[in-house]
Amino acid sequence: MxxxxxxxxxxxxxxxxxxxxxxAASDLVDWSAIDQEVEALSPAIIAVQALAASNDISAAHIASELRREPRALDVLKRLLAVGDRVVFSDGRELPSIVPVDATALAALSELLVELRVASLLPPTADVRQMLVTAMIASEAPRRRxxxxxxxxxxxxxxxxxxxxxxxxxxxxxxxxxxxxxxxxxxxxxxxxxxxxxxxxxxxxxxxxxxxxxxxxxxxxxxxxxxxxxxxxxxxxxxxxxxxxxxxxxxxxxxxxxxxxxxxxxxxxxxxAEEGRLADVFARLAQPRIAGREPLDQVINVALEAGSVVAASGLPATLDHAKLAIATYVQDHPHEALDLKPDASELAWSRLSAVRGCLQLLKEFTSSHAISVLAELLSVRDRREVDGGVVLAFDKDVFMSDRVYVTAADRVDVATIRLTAVRALGQTPNARFALFVVPTITHSEGDAVHRLQYQLAVNVIVLDVATLLTMAKVVDDPVDSLLRLVVAASDLAKVSPFVLTSVAPTRVYYGREIEEATVTTTIQTNSVAILGGRRIGKTSLMKHVTQSITTSGLVPFFGDCQTVRTWLDFVRMAERAWDVHLDSTFTPDHLYQLIEVLSQRSAGHIVLLLDEVDQLLDWDQRASDTSVPEAFFRACRGISQEGKAQFVFSGERVIAAKLWDAQSPHWNFCRPLPLRQLDADAAERLLEEPFRELQVGISDRTDFHNTAWRRTSGHPQLLQFIGDKLVHLLNTRPSDERSLLHAADLIAVTDSYEFVEQYLETYWGQATALERLVSLFVQTDSTVPAALLRSMQAAGISISSDEVLAALRLLDLYGVVELDSHGYRLKAPWFQSALDAYGGVQTLLNELRKEVA
The missing domain is CATH 3.40.1350 (Trna Endonuclease; Chain: A, domain 1)
Structure with a gap:
């Protein structure tokens, strides 16, 4: 060197x-930002100025000004040099926003008096100037x-x-x-x-x-x-x-x-600005002349021409030539080179693809370009379709094992749009299509990138030079392609995170124990999967359905989300299992169903009935049979006789039945509570999809610790965060999409949208009384009797049985958990989410009215 x-x-x-x-002098203080913020706070500044001028900074006067102009709290907090929210050791706090509740507002005003805002605001105070000074002080961390x-x-x-x-x-x-x-x-x-x-x-x-x-x-x-x-x-x-x-x-x-x-x-x-960097580039462009480097140049020229380098053909002794070839490979670890064991020959590992690209540089044809790309990506199948070709991979690439490919002599917006339409029709599950051209300029590339946001499918334009690089580098061409897709796409279209449907295998983590429990149990008994909404019950049911087929069992999956009566069940069975049942229910009809399914199956029958709460509710209320809860009594009989086994999933209703010793469901099937993922599975669920996107995480420990604190491992929240991070990356330039930071995760979760998602996920199905109970549970363990006393002392009419029932449901939802000392809060960020809704006291007052 x-x-x-x-x-x-x-x-x-x-x-x-x-x-x-x-x-520079202009960099020290961002006066433009300060002026804009001061202007936005003008009404609040006037309110605080009036408070100071009155010489009556009492709690009542502060409350009056805050009620009239809530943003006055922002000005007061700036003058006190505090952040968005401060919690004191006695439980009081300076909140993010002014509370609506009169009691909470009075408490806040008294706290401000105790913090001696009067000392900050003498009658002669210039509030605007004081605020500007405080803003300048807070500017310091941003200068870096x-x-x-x-x-x-x-x-x-x-x-x-x-x-x-x-x-x-x-x-x-x-x-x-x-x-x-x-x-x-x-x-x-x-x-x-x-x-x-x-x-x-x-x-x-x-x-x-x-x-x-x-x-x-x-x-x-x-x-x-x-x-x-x-x-x-x-x-x-x-x-x-x-x-x-x-x-x-x-x-x-x-x-x-x-x-x-x-x-x-x-x-x-x-x-560098004066030209020295250009001089360095010129030095780098000079041939390296030392020792073996003349031979390196000969080897390099031959490889670039697509030739096989033979040691016998180099201008050196055979031993010297072999050493030069072997050393060349060692010095170029980023290139995909194939060296014979005796170092007698050297060639590109993907020699055919390299030669194909070199031929395309001389003479471009669409069919040859697609063939070279197919060879590079090692596709297992190709099918000619309207205007292009569908290539099939051995594995999913961005959620699909197929991609639509076309080629043309030049980049054309109309053809790009047509390619997106055709791709959607030919490969509806694919998130992108490929368009191969001889060359593409920077301006054309920028125009295509802007166009992606208007297309139904991303269209990634590859020029021949890019194909040649993919052929030469040591990386798997599919991985190289994925990096290009991430850089050039509207990432919202390729997000691997799933928010509204069953989690596919690629994002299905942490349920190995539960899946094994179900698979083992249904050999001799039935199972009831219990869990809150969006916890993954359906995903587990679907994966069990796929996995038990290899163990001699014959699964029949039934989606019962809209099944409210026997007639609904009949229609579901006809649609899903192709059987005919009488529209009038009797328990014998279930036995007949199992008999029909058994006659056409080679193994033991397992019925997997997903989300059965509404069907259970109908079964309890049905009056057209003399036997109460006849449907599920028949299921129990079928299970105990060994004719078939059942896997149910549900939430409140089925859980209550299994917990009730008077119910026919008591001891019928094994309950399997489904709760949050463990830390390892949560980490994989969030990180592996980004690894598929070729996106790294810079500060992994902080990143995953933050995600854990804000989700407690709930899969739906992790999927939500992942999808929002993909959308955040989507706002960045192409060269800034390869890395995520903990600060990015904080940015997407410090939003009202995430707070709503968090509370809807954990609290969505809870009753007002259950929500009230959750407000009294702390991070330290509390026994139910203590909770009962606290709630009754707060004026809430509730019985011991109601507290216990609520805790049991909240435990099922993952809000609380039972340990050896009592119940404690399992989702610690729950308190922070509540603060965004006005804090515990405000919600307490609202819920108290609901249950009154």
């Missing part, structure tokens, strides 16, 4: 060009983010300028964001840009701006960047480091000297 000279003159020149800091964004924009301008200058000198230089480069490696995840010379990766660019010098900063210069250069060298790449800031200037000369000797190039921003 060629190195820059490290003499004192070079380092002195480097240090003299350093920019101490990025701040503004400066970082400014640095990134400056570096991007420098790279564009250096690339343009290189093109003017006749050099084939291209610089792409590392996140978009197909030949990804561990080392490339630590850099910002990849430099390609003639289409071949030759260097990586990263930057550091150190405003001050210290142990961590010097450790980066001594260890981090030299180690990064070493890792990049394994990929055949050099490192270009853009280093600047007062911390770099104050670094000892010996450390800078060592750094200059260990990385390919180190420049300040000013040096």
């Amino acid at each position: 060629e190195q820059l000279a490290t003499d004192e003159h070079l380092i002195a020149e480097f240090r003299s060009s350093i920019t101490p800091d990025l701040y 983010f503004r400066s970082r964004r400014k640095l990134e924009e400056r570096i991007e301008r420098i790279i564009r300028s250096a690339t343009k200058e290189s093109h003017g000198a006749g050099l084939d230089v291209k610089v792409v964001p590392a996140s978009l480069h197909l030949a990804t490696s561990v080392a490339l995840r630590s850099v910002d840009w990849v430099v390609l010379i003639g289409g071949t990766p030759r260097a990586a660019v990263t930057s550091t701006f150190q405003a001050r010098s210290g142990g961590r900063q010097q450790r980066d210069l001594v260890l981090t960047y030299p180690a990064l250069q070493d890792r990049l060298r394994n990929d055949g790449l050099d490192l270009v480091l853009l280093a600047d800031g007062a911390g770099i200037r104050d670094t000892p000369i010996r450390i800078l000297s060592d750094l200059f000797g260990r990385v390919f190039a180190c420049l300040t921003l000013r040096q």
